[in-house]
Amino acid sequence: MKTVLTIAGSDCSGGAGIQADLKTIAAHGLYGMSVITALTAQNTLGVSDVMPVPAAFLKEQLDSVISDIRPDAVKIGMIPDKEQLLVIAAALKEQKITQVVVDPVMAATSGRKLSGDASGDFFLELFAEAALITPNIPEAARLLGEEIRDKKEVEQAAASLAKKYHTAVLIKGGHADTGADDYLFTGKEGVWFPGTRLDNTNTHGTGCTLSSAIACGLAEGFLLKEAVRRAKEYLTGAIAAGLDLGHGNGPLDHMYRLRK
Numbered sequence: 387m388k389t390v391l392t393i394a395g396s397d398c399s400g401g402a403g404i405q406a407d408l409k410t411i412a413a414h415g416l417y418g419m420s421v422i423t424a425l426t427a428q429n430t431l432g433v434s435d436v437m438p439v440p441a442a443f444l445k446e447q448l449d450s451v452i453s454d455i456r457p458d459a460v461k462i463g464m465i466p467d468k469e470q471l472l473v474i475a476a477a478l479k480e481q482k483i484t485q486v487v488v489d490p491v492m493a494a495t496s497g498r499k500l501s502g503d504a505s506g507d508f509f510l511e512l513f514a515e516a517a518l519i520t521p522n523i524p525e526a527a528r529l530l531g532e533e534i535r536d537k538k539e540v541e542q543a544a545a546s547l548a549k550k551y552h553t554a555v556l557i558k559g560g561h562a563d564t565g566a567d568d569y570l571f572t573g574k575e576g577v578w579f580p581g582t583r584l585d586n587t588n589t590h591g592t593g594c595t596l597s598s599a600i601a602c603g604l605a606e607g608f609l610l611k612e613a614v615r616r617a618k619e620y621l622t623g624a625i626a627a628g629l630d631l632g633h634g635n636g637p638l639d640h641m642y643r644l645r646k
């Protein structure tokens with residue numbers, strides 16, 4: 387059985403963070419483990435509060451998991467502060483864990499800050515341990531301190547980020563004006579993963595789901611490009627299934643394949 391570890395924040399409403407990740411990992415038939423960086427009080431309408439886990443306790447969780455069940459791949463989401471980030475980066479480096487996908491979650495859709503100070507420097511040590519980083523368009527723009535206005539600029543931004551952080555980059559297109567096209571730059575080649583924008587406001591946790599599905603693909607032994615292709619297919623199906631829960635931007639349906 388392949389194993390995937392998610393290091394992220396808890397979303398008590400079950401749509402994003404740790405909960406979305408574990409559902410995704412289970413839906414892929416893999417064994418999921420979780421190290422929690424923060425509790426959040428949130429639902430489909432927004433985040434009302436955040437309680438970070440002390441860095442020393444985060445380390446305790448990491449050591450407990452990794453020393454016993456070594457993960458085949460790791461997905462990293464919300465990281466409230468730099469001390470936590472350094473603990474995570476050091477553990478990955480020390481344990482030589484390389485199948486690492488980092489989703490540089492900065493803020494919730496409502497604008498509530500989730501990770502650090504969201505500057506390019508904040509993520510530096512963690513990106514150094516990543517096989518892939520998965521910013522959305524605003525996050526990629528923030529990391530570079532540049533605007534990203536069209537597809538050409540998405541391609542340029544991905545290449546700049548890959549060079550700056552020495553890692554592969556997937557820029558997600560959920561915040562583009564049209565479509566839902568994602569762009570992967572591996573360091574050597576660039577490839578677009580086209581997506582049709584589904585007319586569905588229930589997209590809470592799309593970014594978390596995509597990054598954990600990519601980690602699943604890597605754990606299963608797929609090369610990065612194929613892992614991204616499969617993850618995008620899984621995500622699109624989970625949006626298209628049309629689950630409609632809550633009073634705001636609802637969660638995805640992770641179990642849709644079981645009902646086919």
Ligand SMILES: Nc1ncnc2c1ncn2[C@@H]1O[C@H](COP(=O)(O)OP(=O)(O)OP(=O)(O)O)[C@@H](O)[C@H]1O
Binds near residue numbers: 522583
């Ligand atoms: N309405 C939609 N229809 C189809 N695909 C979508 C839609 N919205 C987002 N996506 C896809 O979902 C994934 C996440 O993209 P997005 O840019 O929304 O990330 P994010 O902002 O990090 O997500 P989150 O809202 O979870 O923080 C991408 O693959 C994107 O193309």
Ligand SMILES: Cc1ncc(CO)c(N)n1
Binds near residue numbers: 591
């Ligand atoms: C815990 C958590 N992680 C990530 C996101 C971004 O979707 C969220 N809303 N909550």
